[in-house]
Amino acid sequence: MAGNSGNAIDPIHQFHISKIFPVEIGGVDFSFTNASLFMVVTVAVATLFLVLSTNRRGLVPSRAQLMAEMSYEFVAATLRGSAGNDGMRFFPLVFSLFMFVFVANMLGMFPYFFTVTSQIIVTFALAMLVIGTVTIYGFFKHGVGFLKLFVPSGVPAGVVPLVSAIEVISFLSRPVSLSVRLFANMLAGHITLKVFAGFVVMLTGAGAVGIASAVLPLALTVAITALEFLVAFLQAYVFTVLTCMYLADALHPSH
Amino acid sequence: MSNTQGNLNTTAEVGIVEDGGSFPPFDSTTFPSQLLWLVLSFGVFYWVMSKVVLPRIGGILEDRRDRIAGDMAEASRLKQETDEAIASYESALADARKKATTMAHDARSKVKAETEGARAAAEEQLAAKLSESEQSISKIKAESLSHVGEIAAETTGELVKALIGGRAPAKAEVAKAVDAALK
16 A cells, blocks of 8 residues: 555555665675565564553553453464464464564555565565474474374375375475465555555546546445455464464474 | 575566566565565564563463462452351351350249249248137137136126126026026
């Protein structure tokens, strides 16, 4: 939904990355961009909210503290539900991922704000963080036994190669599906929003009839905005749930 | 990962859009910068979450759970104490009631016994007085009766004296006559 002043109707422009101050190390461009800025803003907003709201450590929570506690308990319940009590060792990771993705998605809903999670490289990096944790922890904890993940128990010996091949492909496709799901949802939602909002602008430029008929895309824009808030939460949640399920695999590979 | 970046880069070349540039999310020239700043910001975020925020919220929730459990235990302890107090009060009340009944019963029987005693004594006294009176009456009666003959003889002597005149008959004669008449 991040807009731009120049080309109001280009729905892609909101994803454009512009340098704020250039940094170059060893010939590679590490500039601080608008994407970097909103990563920092996301972290700052989430951290400040969680720190300030729990500052009083109230026995009877304030509203803000209650929200912080609810997010804690929500993520804890999700993780415990799929990975069990052992899974709580990954709680900081899962909670950080949920809060980061959720706050980034929500900040993206503000007009003119950059949506960090609409960049495939960001969602892919987060997905690789999850899969990397699963793989490294899985081998660290179970050694070769982690490979049992690819050999489901109770499968006839004849079909084991086939099933294992499918399991391996499914495992390898996890980072792709995890990252593309979040990225595509945020990207498509923001483009749709921009396109419908663009219709309103175009039609209002076309005289009285245009203004009258602009009501329909305007109503749709409002409806899609509401839907996008839902999607922003839902995708953060889905990302978290899948993370929890993959972590459960690392903890208990034989399924 | 560099292989994936390469793949995405080729995709980006296909995804050319209106403004002539590549589709921004697939523009691999921005990837190093995005990855660096993501690692920095997410790393700091993870560190703050795991070191500050999550222990703090966990502590708050645990404190509250402990406090509630403690309060519940205290409440059940107080309830037990109350129950005990009520039970002891009830038993004390029952004892007192029993004692009061006994005392009332005792007092009643004591009073009754005293009354009975007093009555018996009074009756005895009365009976004694009665028999005494009866004795004196019968004595007086007997005395009176013993004097009747004498009086009759005297009266008779006087009467005879008045009727016949002269001298009075001899006392013995009169008494003899009266006795005979009385018989």
